Amino acid sequence: xxxxxxxxxxxxxxxxxxxxxxxxxxxxxxxxxxxxxxxxxxxxxxxxxxxxxxxxxxxxxxxxxxxxxxxxxxxxxxxxxxxxxxxxxxxxxxxxxxxxxxxxxxxxxxxxxxxxxxxxxxxxxxxxxxxxxxxxxxxxxxxxxxxxxxxxxxxxxxxxxxxxxxxxxxxxxxxxxxxxxxxxxxxxxxxxxxxxxxxxxxxxxxxxxxxxxxxxxxxxxxxxxxxxxxxxxxxxxxxxxxxxxxxxxxxxxxxxxxxxxxxxxxxxxxxxxxxxxxxxxxxxxxxxxxxxxxxxxxxxxxxxxxxxxxxxxxxxxxxxxxxxxxxxxxxxxxxxxxxxxxxxxxxxxxxxxxxxxxxxxxxxxxxxxxxxxxxxxxxxxxxxxxxxxxxxxxxxxxxxxxxxxxxxxxxxxxxxxxxxxxxxxxxxxxxxxxxxxxxxxxxxxxxxxxxxxxxxxxxxxxxxxxxxxxxxxxxxxxxxxxxxxxxxxxxxxxxxxxxxxxxxxxxxxxxxxxxxxxxxxxxxxxxxxxxxxxxxxxxxxxxxxxxxxxxxxxxxxxxxxxxxxxxxxxxxxxxxxxxxxxxxxxxxxxxxxxxxxxxxxxxxxxxxxxxxxxxxxxxxxxxxxxxxxxxxxxxxxxxxxxxxxxxxxxxxxxxxxxxxxxxxxxxxxxxxxxxxxxxxxxxxxxxxxxxxxxxxxxxxxxxxxxxxxxxx
Numbered sequence: 090x091x092x093x094x095x096x097x098x099x100x101x102x103x104x105x106x107x108x109x110x111x112x113x114x115x116x117x118x119x120x121x122x123x124x125x126x127x128x129x130x131x132x133x134x135x136x137x138x139x140x141x142x143x144x145x146x147x148x149x150x151x152x153x154x155x156x157x158x159x160x161x162x163x164x165x166x167x168x169x170x171x172x173x174x175x176x177x178x179x180x181x182x183x184x185x186x187x188x189x190x191x192x193x194x195x196x197x198x199x200x201x202x203x204x205x206x207x208x209x210x211x212x213x214x215x216x217x218x219x220x221x222x223x224x225x226x227x228x229x230x231x232x233x234x235x236x237x238x239x240x241x242x243x244x245x246x247x248x249x250x251x252x253x254x255x256x257x258x259x260x261x262x263x264x265x266x267x268x269x270x271x272x273x274x275x276x277x278x279x280x281x282x283x284x285x286x287x288x289x290x291x292x293x294x295x296x297x298x299x300x301x302x303x304x305x306x307x308x309x310x311x312x313x314x315x316x317x318x319x320x321x322x323x324x325x326x327x328x329x330x331x332x333x334x335x336x337x338x339x340x341x342x343x344x345x346x347x348x349x350x351x352x353x354x355x356x357x358x359x360x361x362x363x364x365x366x367x368x369x370x371x372x373x374x375x376x377x378x379x380x381x382x383x384x385x386x387x388x389x390x391x392x393x394x395x396x397x398x399x400x401x402x403x404x405x406x407x408x409x410x411x412x413x414x415x416x417x418x419x420x421x422x423x424x425x426x427x428x429x430x431x432x433x434x435x436x437x438x439x440x441x442x443x444x445x446x447x448x449x450x451x452x453x454x455x456x457x458x459x460x461x462x463x464x465x466x467x468x469x470x471x472x473x474x475x476x477x478x479x480x481x482x483x484x485x486x487x488x489x490x491x492x493x494x495x496x497x498x499x500x501x502x503x504x505x506x507x508x509x510x511x512x513x514x515x516x517x518x519x520x521x522x523x524x525x526x527x528x529x530x531x532x533x534x535x536x537x538x539x540x541x542x543x544x545x546x547x548x549x550x551x552x553x554x555x556x557x558x559x560x561x562x563x564x565x566x567x568x569x570x571x572x573x574x575x576x577x578x579x580x581x582x583x584x585x586x587x588x589x590x591x592x593x594x595x596x597x598x599x600x601x602x603x604x605x606x607x608x609x610x611x612x613x614x615x616x617x618x619x620x621x622x623x624x625x626x627x628x629x630x631x632x633x634x635x636x637x638x639x640x641x642x643x644x645x646x647x648x649x650x651x652x653x654x655x656x657x658x659x660x661x662x663x664x665x666x667x668x669x670x671x672x673x674x675x676x677x678x679x680x681x682x683x684x685x686x687x688x689x690x691x692x693x694x695x696x697x698x699x700x701x702x703x704x705x706x707x708x709x710x711x712x713x714x715x716x717x718x719x720x721x722x723x724x725x726x727x728x729x730x731x732x733x734x735x736x737x738x739x740x741x742x743x744x745x746x747x748x749x750x751x752x753x754x755x756x757x758x759x760x761x762x763x764x765x766x767x768x769x770x771x772x773x774x775x776x777x778x779x780x781x782x783x784x785x786x787x788x789x790x791x792x793x794x795x796x797x798x799x800x801x
Contacts (some may be wrong), residue, residue, distance in 0.1 A: 111161040112271045115184055117212060118196035119205055120167035121493075121621040123224040126166040126254040127196055131231040131264070155264040163190065171211045172320070177535065185215055186307070186323075187330040191271045192218045194263070197435075199229035199251070199569070200622055201235055203378035209245065210370050213279040214311045219247045220267050222726035227253040228624065229366040233385035240380040246279035255627065272294035281310060286371045287355025288362070291317050291348035297345045306331065316341070317348050318362050363650040393623055400494070401620075406501040413494075414590060416487050419583035422562055423453075429609050432476060463654050463659025471651045476640070478562070479555050481669070483635040491626035495520060500620060509598050510605035514540035519545075519597060526755055527762040528552075534766075540611045544604050544765055547776045550755045551597040551783075552590065556703035561586060561709060568743040577652065593751055600779065608775070654701040658709060661698070661796070672713055686785055687745030687792030689737070696749065701757045706750070741801045745788045752784030 118124035132151025149164040165184055166177035185193055195212050197205035202223065213219050224238060248266040264693025284292070295313040303309055307327065315323045316335060328335050335341060349359060357365050368600070399405055440461060447457040489495060498520060503513030514536045522529030523672040529549040536542040553561060570582030605611060659670040669677075672694070680690030695709040711729070714736045733742075754777045755763070764773045795801050 112191040112268075113161045113163060113189070114153075114188040114267060115163045115165055115188065115193045116196060116269075117165045117168050117181055117193055117208065118167060119198070119208060122167075122196050122198040122201075122205060124167060124196040124255050125164060126163060127194070127222060127224060127252070127260070127263075130254050130260055132162050153264070155261075155268055158268055160264075160267075163188075168208065169528075170208065171215070172323075172367070182323070183326055190218075192220060192267050194220050194222050194267060196222045196224050197576055198621075199223045199225045200232055200234060202236060202382055203374055206330055206374035206377055206471045207370055210282055210373055213247060214282065214314070217247065217272050217306055218270055219279070219281050220263065220270055221245060221247060222263050223249060223251045224254050226251045226259065227256065228622070235383045235385065237381045237383075241377065244280070244377045244380060250342055268734045282370055282373050284314075285355070285357065285365055285798065287352045287357055288317075288365060288369075289351050290355070294348045294351065294426060295341070295344050298341050301619065302333075302335070302338070302365055303331070310787050314366065314539070316345055317352070318366065319359070320363075354686045357609055380531060396623060397497070397620065400497045401500050406497070410498055410501055411591060411769045413489070413586060415587040416582050417482065417489075418586045418590075418618060420485060421478050421482045421558075421564075422582055422586070423579050424481045428477040428480075429473055433469070433473035436473055440465055440469060456662060459659055464655040465653030467651050467658065467705055467708065470708045471648060471702060478558055480636060481639045482523075482555065482558075483640050484632045486520075487624045487631045487635040488628070491624065491631050493621045493623045496620050505598055506601065507601035510611060511536060511544050511601040512536050515541070515545040515548075515597075515601070518549060519552050519594070522549045522554060525556075526550050526552075526759040530759060530766055531764045538611070540605075541611050543767065543772060544601050544609055546766060546780060547604060547772065548597045548600050550759065550776065550780045551600065552593045553751055554703065554756075554759075556756065557750050559704060560706050561589060561747055563726060563729070564743050564747050564750075565589075567726050567733070568738075568740050571730075589747060589751055596752060596783065600783065651702045651705055654698065658698055658705070658712070662712060685792070686749070686788035687741055687795075688749065688788065689742070691736070692742075692746055692749075696753055699756075700754070703750075739801050741792060741795050742762060745792050748788050748791065749784045752787065754778075754781045 116124055116128050128149070128151065131153040151164070152162045153162050163184065165181040168178040168181040170178065171182040171185065184190065193212055193216060195205075195209045197209065209219070210223055221241070222548050223238065223241070226236075229236065236251065238249050239253050248270055250259060250263040250266050252263055254260065272418060282329055283289070292310060292313050295317060296309050299309045299312055299316075303312060307330075312327060312335075317329065326333065351644045352362060353359060400409055442455060443461050447461065494515065499513055499516040502516035502519075506513050506515050517531075517535065518529050518532040520529075521532040526549050527550070530546050533542050533545040533549070565582045565585045566578075569585050570578045573581040658672075662670050662674070664671050666674060676690035676694045678690065679693045683693040691710055691713040695706045695713065697708040698709050707729075711732065714732055754760075760773055760777060763776045764770060767773065
């Protein structure tokens with residue numbers, strides 16, 4: 090992206106994309122405006138992903154053909170401003186500024202145009218090759234909002250197209266405008282944002298000096314504003330792009346000093362220059378919106394506000410959040426039983442056929458044991474246990490996301506994270522961890538502060554991922570839900586599971602505060618949290634997206650790690666030393682230590698061997714208790730409970746196993762993800778040790794308190 094040659098400022102380097110005949114179109118926009126929907130509608134399946142140079146931010150590109158012309162569409166990360174702070178915002182800013190795109194499509198939300206115009210005006214300051222896509226026109230129509238698109242185009246000085254990307258309406262007109270702009274870049278003539286008098290005078294001092302140095306490669310007015318403001322990251326990026334030190338230039342430095350002195354003399358302190366710039370942009374956006382947007386129904390957002398008064402209230406927000414979580418778990422637990430049994434029976438039949446096949450081949454018993462009793466049975470257990478609850482939980486969770494509820498969760502939890510000196514965005518990454526902790530760790534990229542990002546990464550494991558849900562659900566159903574009868578059994582189980590999740594959230598907050606007061610001291614940063622309008626979820630698309638992008642992705646990764654784990658487990662169970670298997674030796678060695686924490690050697694060893702995938706903890710426990718050399722599948726939870734009780738399980742053992750399942754080391758996939766995100770084995774080790782010590786300490790306190798009180 091950048092030109093790194095060290096050359097004088099007055100040496101111009103033209104674009105060089107001779108090997109890329111496509112027109113390059115960047116898609117920018119605020120989060121939640123449907124930018125990715127526009128991108129997906131234009132590119133279809135012709136997409137590929139990667140990482141931006143030097144960044145961990147995902148790079149998504151795709152191809153689109155319009156009237157015989159080929160366009161390469163680049164989906165930039167969502168951003169509210171080009172005055173960047175986070176890695177995502179830096180990527181969007183740098184690509185628009187220095188990526189040499191032929192045009193930039195800025196996607197706006199028709200129902201919230203004024204807020205979106207902030208980014209439009211900032212983009213127009215950088216390049217005139219801008220097309221404004223006013224998306225969600227159908228939503229605006231429902232809310233009786235009308236937008237004068239020709240007048241908007243006149244005020245902005247660039248083409249404007251209205252569309253509804255979900256139904257693909259208006260996309261042809263959008264690409265017509267874009268193609269025309271690419272052929273005739275001078276067609277757009279954006280009007281500059283008017284700044285206060287002293288700032289305009291300062292720009293007039295600096296801009297003429299810059300004109301000769303930039304040679305048209307950057308907008309001279311925009312570059313002058315950034316240099317006067319003294320935005321170090323942008324100036325560094327500009328200098329890297331141009332290949333020369335602008336701020337230290339012999340002719341430019343005196344002009345900048347005079348300009349800043351002029352601004353201070355005009356009553357704007359140097360540390361308030363950015364405020365003056367931002368206020369001017371906001372005022373311009375307000376003026377344009379007032380002139381182009383009409384609200385036929387003044388109470389168009391009344392229902393949203395009414396809902397928000399309930400869902401984000403200090404008194405009702407948290408209880409409703411917990412209740413929704415309980416309902417989510419109840420539906421998942423109730424609905425997953427039958428498909429899980431069907432899948433397990435089907436895979437067991439396949440296992441029998443594989444066994445018969447190896448007998449027919451005359452293969453050695455150890456070959457059949459490794460491949461069928463080891464690898465296949467572990468993988469089949471993981472699939473049958475993970476797939477049904479994921480196929481229910483992920484779509485339900487995605488429906489809440491599509492409805493617009495998850496930002497309200499972050500809003501409700503923000504004040505608690507702030508008290509812990511952490512970032513409110515951590516609530517969103519914590520929600521991602523429910524599906525997969527590795528995904529939650531990757532999601533921490535949305536947090537700007539490196540300190541707060543580390544806190545979120547280290548504590549993400551305190552919410553149980555989908556791999557731990559089966560263990561928690563099975564134990565709760567057997568030892569606690571069974572205390573009730575009939576319909577109430579599933580209700581009690583769902584409430585118990587919700588209580589465990591709430592405990593995980595409380596521990597996340599507690600450990601976040603501990604880290605912020607010890608290893609990662611600091612004050613919480615501020616951030617923009619948008620509460621998008623509530624929207625009717627697209628149920629069909631949500632189901633497909635959650636199944637394809639989340640369920641099958643997580644399941645595939647679990648299968649990859651479960652297969653070698655099955656091999657290791659089978660070897661440990663079948664290799665004997667002194668007449669006792671290696672697995673029995675290990676469990677016997679760990680047993681005295683484990684009983685201090687309300688567990689036993691088998692349980693602790695199962696968690697150790699479950700490091701590759703949490704889903705295989707229960708099968709290892711079954712195999713060890715039954716002293717078999719292969720994973721066995723019992724007919725139901727009643728038989729499993731009987732087996733556990735025969736091996737001295739009590740309600741206390743079940744409780745401590747649940748607590749340790751909630752709080753123990755991350756799985757191997759999450760550990761590798763933490764290493765990749767932090768680029769540090771030190772923080773990976775902290776992420777491994779902290780939850781483990783916390784879980785063992787809590788189990789020790791609970792187990793020994795119950796024993797002292799004689800409750801078991």
